[in-house]
Amino acid sequence: MSKKAVYLLGVLLTIILGTILYCKLCNTCCVTEEAVPKPVVVAPKETTKNPFLLKDFNGSLDLNASDNLNFNVSGITILKPISKDVTDGVDSLKVYLDGDPLKIIGITGLYTSDEINNSAFPNLGLARANAVKNYFVSKGISSRQIDTFGALDNDMVPDQAGVLYGPEQYMVSTREVDDKSHFEALELIHAEISEHPLVMNFDTAKATIDLSGEQREKVAKISRYLDKVEGASITIVGHTDNTGNAEANLVLGQERADFAKSYFIRNHIPEGKIITVSKGQTEPIANNATEEGRANNRRITVIFK
Template structure:
């Protein structure tokens, strides 16, 4: 090989090596992500985190058997692991609810179904069996306070792992709505409801807690009974009865006051958990209605209780 050929070969080799080095070392700096076929993250094995798109659901209610069709970009919003509606509610949404109220008043056989969604990663701190049902109940209360009859509302909760909050943990419209027409010839549902509500009267929800206790921890069975009682209140127009009881230790008059304090504490808990105050009545029986023997400590502990039922 001549000296000139060797010189040209060296230049060519330098160009090739320079191109290769430029491609691998400068691509991520000089090229954008679309034009680089081998991104730096791929060459060093780093996997970019998946970014979930924030879920934003419109407020949509259609009557497939009527002429009511409503679609709004606004909706009821919630924080993750929370069942209280984020305030303020938009003016357009409030106007939409008032239109719904007018339609339901004109069509008493129409029922609106509210299904609240919840994710398995959320914490349920409500008194209901799941966070979705608690959210649906909050929206139901909003409807009722704006003139919709609770007898025309059904609520449900549904697991939905596809709802994604924004960076501030806001969930935009984790709900769905539907409208149905009641079949007046079908009395089975109402008969079953009345039977279930009579069973609650015979077997009320019983809570045991100390006066001054800051919170009430419900079991899954107790949460379901709260939901059942709430359903009876909505559909039958009855009131939730919260009755405080004590053992027979001490002054009888003071025990009446103590029983009322227990009932009031349970009432405040229920209100914080989305039960309308107007649907709750409290009273005290003091030591008058024991369910166990007051001569034993175990019996007295059973008698120190609060019962939640319906009238």
């Protein structure tokens, strides 16, 4: 091999060795590929499962079941079946409340801001609390010993099937013997609804009733009053405009009242506390000579009996 070839080989070896040493010492490669961002993998959130907890810190009640009363996302109907642990717990609660009429069970229904409220109540939480209240009543607990509330909880996570496990919380309290504030509150509700009844205008062909915020608040107050006042009931009165004949309008008014009754029943107002009647076209509140007036006359009115 010639001296020139040896020289060139030495230079080449020197370059290769220097490159290797450089890469090792710098912990990198001299030739780099363009950095490719790795996809961010977000782990699915764990399903929320609230247990059935009932504890009276001023008494002996202490219930704890891993199961609870469950609902579909945006739903207001308790899912079946209900576990034996829960039914046994409610039976124990009944015995406890029967032993002290001053004990009150507070039910707070929970909901998330992502859910759709198609109920008659101001929020899904209150609608769910009323569903649970009706279940308790069906098990023999007096509605006069139950208070219902609604609360936003955006930390709740449903399962992949869209089921919310236990979107409710419970609290036991004791009312003072001389506390009459709840009676005063009920008297105010009666006075308000008597002076300003719940009025709904709708087309009977519609599958749902779209209530305003003010109307939803009235529904919640009516429901509370019916729960707390023994023998209380509501009357739903159907009205029409004067289009057509009076006899047909009397039937149409009854159909509207019955439609509203079925809507209230779906929203956990007991069927036995609802009376329906029709006034047909006999009690207009606006001029039937105009379309706007006729639209106002096509209504149902909800009043305390």
